[in-house]
Amino acid sequence: MNLPAALAVLALPRHLALMAGLAIFSAIVVRVMISIGVPDHPDPRKAHAHITPKSGGVGIVCAFLLGVLLLYRYGQVSRLAEPYFIGVIAAAVLIAAISFIDDLLNLPFLVKLLTQLACAGVAVASGLWVHMLALPYYGTVDFGAAGIAITLGFLVFVTNAMNFIDGLNGLASGVTLIASLFLAGIAGLHGGFFVYTASLLLAGGVLGFLPFNFPKGRIFMGDVGSQFCGFMLALFGVAATRFQGVPLSFLLVPFLLSGVFYDVAFTLIRRLLAGENIARAHNGHLYQVARRAGMDSRGVAVLHWGFAALGGITALAFLAAPSALRPAMGLLPLAVQLVWTRYVIRRARIARLDRW
Template identity: 30%
Template sequence: MGVRDAVGAFALAAVVAWLATPLSARLARRLGVIHVPRERDLHERPTPGLGGLAILAAVIAAGLVFLPLQREYLGVLAGAALIALLGALDDRFDLHPVPKLMGQLAAASVPVAAGVYVDHVTLPFLGALDLGPAGPPLTLLGIVAVVNVVNWTDGVDGLAAGVCLIAAVTFAVLALSLDRDAAGVLAALTAGAAAGFLRHNFHPASVFMGDAGSNLLGLLLACVAIQGVLKTAAVVALLFPLMVLAVPAADATFVIAKRIKYRRPVYAPDRWHFHHRFANIGFSQRRTVMYLYGWSLSLALLALALRFVPYSDEAGHLRPGWAALLAVFGAIAVAASVYVVYVLEILKFRRWRERDIQRRVETGELPALSREAIEREIEREIETGEFEAVRGEPGS
């Protein structure tokens, strides 16, 4: 088992997902699982869901062919089936958050009970940290956290599938390089299933994955991270999943912070996700997705560089040339992150402030101003941080 099996698993899963997705859309129409646009949604027409069932079919098919039929991986497949079916029920009946969370915990407990859990982590400069009996429950919570992080990312055509594709390919390369071949195959078939589905889900999407798909992909990525990275002795093992899943994790962290700040239920839907904020400043769905793909890819490349660039020798001394190359990858990731923040915050402020000034000119609160004068005033406000206080929050 190795690279050849991983490539085969990717190909089989991609083909099955590609062929099965139209069938899942047909099933969704028969069952009435149609996503009608709501106020917070970005799609413009009713779209069938249950695409996650096609992803599940691809995962099961490729898994039974290419994965070792060991207890751990049978547990992963069983947990995947359970959480996808739970998601399908949620897509059909819109379950309350509490039973949905209980179902996620139950599904995640299946692979954990089968041995997919972290009993120690390797920390830079500190070595191995034994988690003891806290390992399984902490792993359970971590899997459910990743499930919901991915679920919240699924709000615009192709975003969740594409980000999961990038993450799964990265995990596959990392796992195979660390001689965790089975985990590498699991990551590869996850990537293949996401790729086959993405063919139908990229804007304009003909089908949505729904919670059946996002929950499934989240659980698979969490299990891949555990089996393929966290269980190894690699010094930067803990950093790999943090970087590979940084974009959906950052989105979830920002949204939770906003909801807490404004005293809203953490589970209540809103328009504060990154994809909503891009839409608020006028980005199309495709442009939004490509920006977030690029950000995810820059962080994935940094994770791969940390694995493959020999920036230090066995004694721990830096090799200047290789360290400089690693610094380049780090700079690219930082630049991408800063640029996204610039787009979301500075550009959002510019457009909101321009509309606010124009509104006040129209109502007579301000004298008539040319477009050039408005732009000069906004530039001054950005440079100095001095502008008139307003009520509410711009672009929220």
């Protein structure tokens, strides 16, 4: 066992205790949000048939921010340099506040996009942006100033991707939990102690929320939960490449969220080709079509958890494999998604869903 992995193992009991404490704190906040009851009204594109409270993601946000403030104060090993750490906290607070306002007011898509870009800009302004990218065959590529635009685009895309996928009980929260745990494990093995600890903090917040949302949805994450989770996972991916003792591949988060990325990209391309307004709300994502075609919504959610776990296993293999083998490994999640797409299309035809 190498030194970084040994240090992560030694710290694990304390970090698991912190994660459990944050899960309890998150659950308390979620119960308060159920009582407050920010309503989510059903409509034809949504999966629920009754008014259900949303913004349960406030519990995730509060737990994470409490944890990261404790980390800032006491976590000497897991600290980032001061400007970067403050950038993480500021960006997290800003995306949480804006996405909660979105829950309350249902902001227009363009306004939402611009505010997300502003949140990403706060992180980038602190120095959290990708300078270099590790690619199979090509090795390390230095992007220079272009890395700023890449980082901004990546943060905004992942934030929206998680927001789009949050349409079934437990789907987005379960994927976030699994992705966070894998990311923590991978970062711990490679000496990325900030990403290791921060991922466990996010996992704790989600763990406290998930029992209220799956298998039965007593409350939904809302935009404040889905956008926050997507933004933070993307930010961890950036931090993993930029500031750790052993640089990690920028492909880690795309591997972990391969099911989410594929669904969003496939749906976006399909709607563009059909001449549809991509900013208009719809129920044409693959996971939504699968549910409309008769699949149990809980099964669809669990299947996406499996996609996240497969992405984590692939990421571990990718980092350990020789460079020549990495491209083939990277194709495994894509192959699984192609099989899933074919299955959904077949079910949709059987159910005679002419319009997605």
